[in-house]
Amino acid sequence: MKPTLQLKIGQSLTMTPQLQQAIKLLQLSSLDLEAEIQEALDSNPMLEAEEVQPENDTTSQSASQEPEVNPSEPVIDFSSSTPNSNDETNLQSQTQEDATINLESGEIGQELPVDSAWEDLYQGGSMPVSSGPSEDDYDLDSRNSPEETLYDSLMWQLNLTPMSDIDQAIALSIIEAIDERGYLTTTLEDIRTGLLAQGDIIDDLFRLQEEELTSLGIDINSLSEPDDNGSGGGINDICIEEVIAVLNRIQQFDPPGVGAKDLGDCLLIQLKQLPAETPCRESAMKVVEHHIALLGSRDFAAIMRKTKLSEAKLQEVIELIQTLNPNPGASIASDSRTEYVVPEVIVTKDKGRWKVELNPETSPRLRINSSYASLIKRADSSNDNTFLKNNLQEARWFLKSLLSRSETLLKVATKIVEHQIEFFEEGEEAMKPLVLHDIAEAVEMHESTISRVTTQKYMHTPRGVFELKFFFSSHVSTASGGECSSTAIRAIIKKLIAKEEPRKPLSDSKLANLLAEKEIKVARRTIAKYREAMHIPPSNERKRLV
Structure with missing residues (x-):
């Protein structure tokens, strides 16, 4: 075979860079979009953030200036008097501009009241005011620094506790064996065995430390406490009693209950640290230690029989135990950072009509830099002019993609609110079944586009902040031939459990029977799945005295 050239004609679909950019912006959350816009501002000189201008100066703008990306936000109103009404949506154009005072043309009074402030009389002035750094600037280091862990807290307390060198080594081994929950993950015998295995290395470190301190003229006897046995032996002479004594000392550290071997030990440590006059303290210690x-x-009858406690007294003991922390390490900040949610859609009710609008705080306000755009020459093919042309084209694509994202998001959010109008009026129990295909048909878009729009996008409503995905749920058939949303079923289950008798909580089978009485056919295993998704324990763990 010899190489040959062949010419074929065919058709294929390819994604243009503009389409790729639009899809990328569409699936970004509000925080990610803010970072993407900032990156575009840093890399493209043709883009600039719109500055808030005084009202009197808006009429002096030139007609050749490029329009802003978000000149007005469409607001959709529709009546909610009837859930299935076909009233047409009313589009309103709202432009929010800050009212300012032109200080150059305004007249300043000759005299001002003694207790008046400049900001109270001339708010929103266009003159630049130099101010000192904000509080966030002072807190920059603390915000960027890693958060304190339980290990760091225990080591800090250990450094402040006077101990001998041997006890310091034992305490360090114990702290290293404590997990993030605050529990001891190994036995004391294993800790002692590990110290004995490294005895020669630890003794050499102690010896080098003593020599260095002695060379500096520091008396080492004044820096550490003598050993309990007074023999001043090395690490190879430690016994299990010394390890227990050091563990008891660490268990006095904060947070209370740290260094416990198990849950009972953790609760017992916290009870021992309570004041002696605490009501039911002794009884609670007895219950935790033995029962x-x-x-x-939740075998309360057996506990009352063995402890000789009355029902009222046992209830007080349980209430005291419930105030304790089973995971003491959770009180120390972890390494995870708090992620904030900024809703991009706001739903409000005004005069009996529901209004859907984009959050103006998250809506980007960008425009073309007219100064740089005026430098472009049509007949110039130099590198500088080509650079400006390319950036201008990219800036226009970026603004168009942002505008398309806002329009798509508002259109999808409006259809969601129209479909779930009963939820906004009555609550989760009135939620209707909804899938991506339903919204895709309503807005004449593909399901993948709806999926991108509803991912990591949040809606602020009078009932709380919800992700757009929350309004989509599967359906369950009813006995009458209708459909019920899985979200509504979860709300009904939660409501039934909240009203159950504490002494005899409802089982999953009983919940299934109660739903069947409401013509909702749900299997017991489905009830268990919904209950676990809402982090509700089973019936045997929900049993209470009252």
């Missing part, structure tokens, strides 16, 4: 298994299985 923690019965308490976990």
